[in-house]
Amino acid sequence: MTAVEEAPADPVGFGRMHRKEDARFVRGQGNYVDDIVLPGMLHGAILRSSYAHARINGIDTSAAEAHPKVKAVITGKTLEGLGLAWAPSLSHDVIAILATDKVRFQGQEVAFVVAEDRYSARDALELIEVDYEPLPVLVDARKALDAGATVIRDDIEGKSDNHIFDWESGNKEETDAVFAKADVVVTQDMLYPRVHPAPMETCGQIADMNKVTGKLTIYCTSQAPHAHRTIYALVAGLPEHQIRVISPDIGGGFGNKVGIYPGYVLTVVGSIVTGKPVKWTEDRSENLMSTSFARDYHMHGEIAATSDGRILALRTKTLADHGAFNNTAQPTKYPAGFFHIFTGSYDLEAAHCEVTGVYTNKAPGGVAYACSFRVTEAAYLVERLVDCLAGELKIDPAELRLKNFIKPEQFPYTCKTGWEYDSGDYPRAMRLAMDMAGYEDLRKEQAEKRERGELMGIGISFFTETVGAGPRKHMDILGLGMADGAELRVHPTGKAVVRISVQTHGQGHETTFAQIVAEELGLPVADIDVVHGDTDNTPFGLGTYGSRSTPVSGAAVAIATRRVRDKAKLIAATMLEVSPDDLEWEKGKWFVKGDPSTAKTIQEIALAAHGPMELPEGVEGHLDGSCVYDPPNLTYPFGAYICVVDVDSQTGHVQVRRFIAVDDCGPRINPMIVEGQVHGGLADGVGMALMQVIAFDEDGNCLGGSFMDYLLPTSIECPSWELGETVTPSPHHPLGVKGVGESATVGSPAAVVNAVLDAIGVRHADMPLTPAHVWRAMQGNPLRTDLAIE
Amino acid sequence: MQVTMTVNGEKVTRDVEPRLLLVHFVRDVLGLTGTHWGCDTSNCGTCVLWMDGEPVKSCTVLTPMAGGREIRTVEDLERDGELDPIQQGFINEHGLQCGFCTPAMMITCRDLLDHNPDPSNDEIREAISGQICRCTGYENIVRATRWAADHPATEEVTA
Numbered sequence: 001m002t003a004v005e006e007a008p009a010d011p012v013g014f015g016r017m018h019r020k021e022d023a024r025f026v027r028g029q030g031n032y033v034d035d036i037v038l039p040g041m042l043h044g045a046i047l048r049s050s051y052a053h054a055r056i057n058g059i060d061t062s063a064a065e066a067h068p069k070v071k072a073v074i075t076g077k078t079l080e081g082l083g084l085a086w087a088p089s090l091s092h093d094v095i096a097i098l099a100t101d102k103v104r105f106q107g108q109e110v111a112f113v114v115a116e117d118r119y120s121a122r123d124a125l126e127l128i129e130v131d132y133e134p135l136p137v138l139v140d141a142r143k144a145l146d147a148g149a150t151v152i153r154d155d156i157e158g159k160s161d162n163h164i165f166d167w168e169s170g171n172k173e174e175t176d177a178v179f180a181k182a183d184v185v186v187t188q189d190m191l192y193p194r195v196h197p198a199p200m201e202t203c204g205q206i207a208d209m210n211k212v213t214g215k216l217t218i219y220c221t222s223q224a225p226h227a228h229r230t231i232y233a234l235v236a237g238l239p240e241h242q243i244r245v246i247s248p249d250i251g252g253g254f255g256n257k258v259g260i261y262p263g264y265v266l267t268v269v270g271s272i273v274t275g276k277p278v279k280w281t282e283d284r285s286e287n288l289m290s291t292s293f294a295r296d297y298h299m300h301g302e303i304a305a306t307s308d309g310r311i312l313a314l315r316t317k318t319l320a321d322h323g324a325f326n327n328t329a330q331p332t333k334y335p336a337g338f339f340h341i342f343t344g345s346y347d348l349e350a351a352h353c354e355v356t357g358v359y360t361n362k363a364p365g366g367v368a369y370a371c372s373f374r375v376t377e378a379a380y381l382v383e384r385l386v387d388c389l390a391g392e393l394k395i396d397p398a399e400l401r402l403k404n405f406i407k408p409e410q411f412p413y414t415c416k417t418g419w420e421y422d423s424g425d426y427p428r429a430m431r432l433a434m435d436m437a438g439y440e441d442l443r444k445e446q447a448e449k450r451e452r453g454e455l456m457g458i459g460i461s462f463f464t465e466t467v468g469a470g471p472r473k474h475m476d477i478l479g480l481g482m483a484d485g486a487e488l489r490v491h492p493t494g495k496a497v498v499r500i501s502v503q504t505h506g507q508g509h510e511t512t513f514a515q516i517v518a519e520e521l522g523l524p525v526a527d528i529d530v531v532h533g534d535t536d537n538t539p540f541g542l543g544t545y546g547s548r549s550t551p552v553s554g555a556a557v558a559i560a561t562r563r564v565r566d567k568a569k570l571i572a573a574t575m576l577e578v579s580p581d582d583l584e585w586e587k588g589k590w591f592v593k594g595d596p597s598t599a600k601t602i603q604e605i606a607l608a609a610h611g612p613m614e615l616p617e618g619v620e621g622h623l624d625g626s627c628v629y630d631p632p633n634l635t636y637p638f639g640a641y642i643c644v645v646d647v648d649s650q651t652g653h654v655q656v657r658r659f660i661a662v663d664d665c666g667p668r669i670n671p672m673i674v675e676g677q678v679h680g681g682l683a684d685g686v687g688m689a690l691m692q693v694i695a696f697d698e699d700g701n702c703l704g705g706s707f708m709d710y711l712l713p714t715s716i717e718c719p720s721w722e723l724g725e726t727v728t729p730s731p732h733h734p735l736g737v738k739g740v741g742e743s744a745t746v747g748s749p750a751a752v753v754n755a756v757l758d759a760i761g762v763r764h765a766d767m768p769l770t771p772a773h774v775w776r777a778m779q780g781n782p783l784r785t786d787l788a789i790e
Numbered sequence: 791m792q793v794t795m796t797v798n799g800e801k802v803t804r805d806v807e808p809r810l811l812l813v814h815f816v817r818d819v820l821g822l823t824g825t826h827w828g829c830d831t832s833n834c835g836t837c838v839l840w841m842d843g844e845p846v847k848s849c850t851v852l853t854p855m856a857g858g859r860e861i862r863t864v865e866d867l868e869r870d871g872e873l874d875p876i877q878q879g880f881i882n883e884h885g886l887q888c889g890f891c892t893p894a895m896m897i898t899c900r901d902l903l904d905h906n907p908d909p910s911n912d913e914i915r916e917a918i919s920g921q922i923c924r925c926t927g928y929e930n931i932v933r934a935t936r937w938a939a940d941h942p943a944t945e946e947v948t949a
Binding site for chain 2: 018019021022023024025026027028029030031032034035037118119197198199200201202249250251252253254283284285505506507508672673675676677679680681682683684706707708712714715716718720721
């Protein structure tokens with residue numbers, strides 16, 4: 001690298017710049033939940049079920065209670081007495097905090113021990129005797145609705161099956177009519193298997209109930225501290241003003257840290273019972289086996305087209321495996337998230353989507369892992385179907401996509417399931433990716449290699465996301481509208497603090513949000529402090545997930561800053577003894593039109609706003625502003641991805657040789673941070689396509705319960721990413737930005753899978769395409785990857 | 791049992807249970823929380839520190855096994871207020887996002903440069919292949935290490 005390519009030290013506003021937060025992280029001075037030690041703090045550990053489905057006939061905790069270092073043993077019975085054994089889920093269901101009647105998945109929480117240190121708490125778990133009576137186990141979602149299937153949720157009155165919901169979007173009759181007239185219909189079943197976000201830091205919490213003041217302070221690995229606080233208040237009846245939730249540094253989230261897990265609730269109970277702060281940090285197996293998984297969508301997809309490759313319609317019937325409790329974290333109205341954006345990037349005549357949710361004896365969850373509320377599954381479905389159609393019609397997959405894209409002049413475009421795509425220029429992004437890849441040369445190379453018997457594949461994925469949830473009239477979580485607040489205060493000396501409702505767990509909010517203020521107000525980034533992750537010190541909002549921080553909170557910060565700028569104008573006018581109408585803004589100062597030297601800087605204005613000068617009528621002292629932003633629409637980032645793989649014909653091993661990613665997320669506030677986010681998401685895509693799966697055996701044993709079994713991509717599996725960009729601003733966002741955090745995770749798996757299948761000449765095989773699975777697929781006998789059952 | 795070792799240049803003596811993992815000793819007993827704990831199976835590598843000059847995964851070392859040895863952690867990378875080039879490289883090349891894998895990654899990369907001052911990108915990837923990062927997709931960790939290789943003495947501290 002030359003010095004020229006390095007980030008400038010301190011742009012005033014948008015541009016590449018090093019992150020403010022890095023200074024502490026490179027020194028080992030990050031402050032994660034498990035790093036925090038409070039005086040007198042005790043440690044909790046959870047006893048988990050070894051069975052996937054079993055009745056609990058009794059729990060003997062006497063030996064554990066007799067352990068000299070144990071302070072409390074809590075079971076479902078204890079919680080029943082407090083009315084806390086069950087809690088509302090995020091999706092019109094309940095979850096068990098500690099099992100009372102039976103366990104419903106392997107790893108479910110059964111008892112909680114509080115002890116003087118973490119090792120003793122673990123020791124005491126070994127002393128608890130649980131009398132389990134094993135029950136028939138259901139791990140195959142495709143059998144969940146069979147007559148005679150074991151009923152998992154017999155706690156729900158009158159429940160006699162494993163059905164959760166039926167949901168549909170689009171027009172069935174219109175879609176069926178288009179399918180009936182189509183020249184070509186291609187049908188493909190595909191599984192997006194269960195995966196886990198697996199952030200490097202597991203989940204954990206410290207709860208500190210001060211019995212004198214009544215204040216409960218919580219340090220939590222939470223992506224959504226305000227939502228957590230309100231839910232504690234609603235569910236446990238604790239007064240909301242007496243709860244403070246702090247999300248300190250968080251070691252990655254990816255959706256894993258949105259919901260409230262039983263472990264979190266148990267630290268609160270533990271602190272109330274013992275009168276001491278209680279810390280709980282889950283281990284990796286607990287993280288993988290019990291906290292929110294993602295995907296697990298069994299998708300039947302159909303695509304209709306004319307014989308010359310005009311795509312007419314899409315439809316899907318999908319079976320959604322939600323595990324033992326319906327605890328997906330998504331806007332209330334949408335039980336399948338935003339899956340109905342499976343219409344993708346194409347101009348269709350019709351589309352119809354049906355989703356049925358079922359219970360199984362697997363951990364609850366479903367929306368997690370950088371999926372933008374199931375856009376991941378949607379993008380994979382449509383991009384696989386388009387490739388299947390290309391194969392059927394013998395049309396190049398790039399050409400087929402270019403032929404069917406929504407055209408730039410069609411935006412805003414309302415798709416057949418109702419989403420209003422805000423802006424886009426798909427052909428431009430696609431052509432840029434093809435140019436970067438050298439697409440035609442790659443196809444020639446592939447043909448030459450095929451003649452020599454070498455397997456090389458080129459896979460394309462073109463995705464459109466819907467992110468930045470969302471308009472409050474349509475979107476809420478447990479009745480809480482998805483609007484977010486921001487507050488900006490400029491201090492007398494011209495330094496500033498901006499308080500935001502969203503929370504950073506690697507995204508770089510402390511830098512990006514300061515850059516927004518800098519851009520809008522002309523203050524140096526170094527002079528702007530970003531406060532987040534503390535409910536006592538930030539405005540309300542629903543948190544960071546679904547790529548919503550910049551689309552929602554970024555807009556709130558921009559508008560709050562503009563309000564400060566407008567107020568500064570009135571004060572500057574008084575200072576300069578001119579009419580506000582005579583003033584013009586230039587980054588950092590208001591000046592008199594035609595006389596740029598007659599000006600007041602924002603720092604001078606800030607001091608005056610706090611000083612003795614008489615302010616104009618209607619203008620209050622000090623210099624601050626706030627905003628609660630209710631997005632008028634979602635934003636629609638998109639991208640064109642091309643993956644090149646080499647497959648070993650003897651072993652089935654896949655090597656990703658190149659990955660070209662062109663992303664359009666609107667203007668980039670800090671391009672360095674955006675590129676970093678894309679890099680991470682691309683690694684996710686390689687991992688999901690080739691390695692990661694949480695599978696189960698027929699007894700319900702989780703086969704992905706450690707990093708020995710749940711394989712994540714390392715530096716060896718990942719190529720050197722090749723990034724490109726186009727910029728199509730969102731017309732409705734004050735900064736035009738669209739959000740990018742999940743784009744690459746959403747878009748990349750289909751590109752990798754399409755590349756592998758292109759290499760081996762097989763129409764479809766499910767993820768993950770491990771060497772053994774690729775080998776099986778080449779023999780015409782692909783595996784069912786979610787079950788260890790032949 | 792009593793264990794004595796040198797940690798970041800200072801001799802420490804503590805009474806510990808023989809089963810105490812070194813990662814927990816460093817974090818919970820000494821309060822050096824820059825070393826992290828991310829799995830139970832020696833796969834993630836967030837707990838890497840130096841023991842007698844070798845990077846080891848401290849979740850697979852019992853504290854007594856470190857008795858009489860020299861331990862060095864991320865907290866010792868910065869010297870006299872000056873960042874090690876690998877720290878500056880991680881900042882300059884955006885080699886970190888959430889920061890959780892970062893201390894251990896930097897130690898492995900520093901160790902690579904100590905033995906191979908001009909590594910190829912493939913050699914860097916090989917060196918860090920026993921550790922997992924979920925945020926960066928590794929590309930900028932490779933670039934950060936190359937930056938440090940190209941700037942063996944820290945030229946400026948911008949952090």
